[in-house]
Amino acid sequence: MSATAAARTTARRRTLRVAAAALVAAAGLSLTACSGSDNGGSKAAGNTGANAAVAGSNSSDSSKSASGRSALEGAGAQAGDAKSGSDEGASAGSGNGGGTFKSCGTDDLTMEAVDSSPDENTGDVTVQMTNKSGATCSATGFAGADIKDADGTSAPVQRADNQPRITNLQPGDTATFNISYDVDHSGDSLAQPTNILVTPPNGTHSVSLKWPAGALKLAGPYDEKIQLHPVGLAN
Numbered sequence: 001m002s003a004t005a006a007a008r009t010t011a012r013r014r015t016l017r018v019a020a021a022a023l024v025a026a027a028g029l030s031l032t033a034c035s036g037s038d039n040g041g042s043k044a045a046g047n048t049g050a051n052a053a054v055a056g057s058n059s060s061d062s063s064k065s066a067s068g069r070s071a072l073e074g075a076g077a078q079a080g081d082a083k084s085g086s087d088e089g090a091s092a093g094s095g096n097g098g099g100t101f102k103s104c105g106t107d108d109l110t111m112e113a114v115d116s117s118p119d120e121n122t123g124d125v126t127v128q129m130t131n132k133s134g135a136t137c138s139a140t141g142f143a144g145a146d147i148k149d150a151d152g153t154s155a156p157v158q159r160a161d162n163q164p165r166i167t168n169l170q171p172g173d174t175a176t177f178n179i180s181y182d183v184d185h186s187g188d189s190l191a192q193p194t195n196i197l198v199t200p201p202n203g204t205h206s207v208s209l210k211w212p213a214g215a216l217k218l219a220g221p222y223d224e225k226i227q228l229h230p231v232g233l234a235n
Helices: 003-092
Strands: 109-115 123-131 144-149 154-156 174-181 193-199 207-210
Touching: 109 193, 109 207, 123 193, 144 174
Parallel strands: none
Antiparallel strands: 109 123, 123 174, 144 154, 144 193, 193 207
16 A cells, blocks of 8 residues: 555554544434433422422412411301300399299298189189299299188189299299189189198198188089189289
8 A cells, every 4th residue: 555545544543543432422412412411300390289289288288377377267156156155044034034043932932812802793712922032933833722611622723825934032022913703793612621721832831821701602512613824923
């Protein structure tokens, strides 16, 4: 091989090596660029996901906090309502408008039956009950009343249609109830009442009171023409 040919071969090899090196370098830059792009995208995506998770957590915490506040506020409102209802119940049980007092028993009361007929055609007997105890008691409702006759028999007086009113008696207060009846003008009635057996409302023991001596003659028999009215405070 001549010197000229050898020189050409050497130059061609150098050129190939340079080109190969250039290709390798270009491939490396390309790979670096792709890797950088992928990492950046992954990093950005990761940041976005983390931010979303934080935002979701904050949103969830906020929702839980709001829900907790709503639950607490609701519980507070219910407690307030219950307290208010309890206070109103306690207030309603005081004075003469409540039913929180024990029922008046025969031992708590002084009782008497008096003639209260307004005229000669209307028979009426009033039973007075005065609280002689040292505490307020309840006389709300209907008392029990049986009329005892001279022959030894007795008959319960039927209740009228009147509605009872709450009646609480403080010490010294008096309540009354009435027994109304038809008057006998014929003189043929065989009814001869001698006593009234009285049981206070919700009581278990009775007291025998004398039938008022000056009361109008009662038209017998002892039936629905004789009526018992509920207890109320004395005027």
